Amino acid sequence: MPSPRKHVPPLPVRDGLNPTRLVLPHDPGSVARYATAVAYLLDRFPDDTDRLREKIAAEEVVTGEGTPVTAATPYAPRGFLYLYRDPPAAEPGVPALADVEVLHRDDDLLVVDKPHLVATTPRGRWVTQTVLTHLRVTLDLPDLVPAHRLDRPTAGVLVLTVRPQVRGAYQTVFQERRARKTYEAVAALPDDDAPPFPRTVSSRIVKRRGVVRAEEVPGEPNAESSIELVGSDEERGLGLYRLAPRTGKTHQLRLHMASLGLPILHDPFWPELRADGDDGVDDAGPPLQLLARSLEFDDPLTGAPRRFTSRRTLAEWPGCEEDGSQGPR
16 A cells, blocks of 8 residues: 555545545454445544535545445555545635735746735635635646745745646755745844844744644754844834744744744734634734745756745835845835
């Protein structure tokens, strides 16, 4: 049986969404309990039995080999089942989706400027109202896949691959930290007696399952960020910071700024957790003032340098530019 990561789904993308893959458990209890794949499905999703029966009758549930599941399909431990899950009936609308701007497009890459509070991929409350689903449908690019992660609260440059044949090469650039990312953030100005900038912050960051925010723990550092103060607004007591992560841990930049006593403006996680929804973000409040300003790397296929720059601004610093402008204009 091929590994789940390498297995090619037998169902195509539909309405911008991948089919859901289920792996049939192989523990002795499950093997003894279920004689058929249908028995397992109906037991696992008791609230959706009527809809599941409709999908099975329509041959919309298939095995890993693409064979439609029937009442007689035997239970196959470690086997795959694929089906299309229905989007949430009450999925929140995301007006900012209309503001997703294409910065670059070629046969291999699509680069967009993501707004704040728009999810990159389907997750939790957002399925159809995400960058990936929206672009797959509106641009007719069913094989589109992100090359890296950009959290929902963060705006800015997002790189996606257009063709499956090049996906691995570009994703490896990010996995091996060969992409150079620059962010901008607005936070309070440091105290007069604080150590000078630029500064490098190193710590050990862990993200525990079921816990909304990451945390710093004792131990060997696994996260490093370079932080520079590039603009000052003395009247409001705010600064514009340029952040360059050298690693890619969850919530790294937000946590490192908070560890300096300079939490990013409107961060619902630091200094205090104000959780709301799947990712702890209150959409009713002002957005986190964090922007993925630029991203550059050497193209893994051609060797040519690639650089992409966001055209967005931060609401609390509307005149911010990469040259380190001293205050809003």
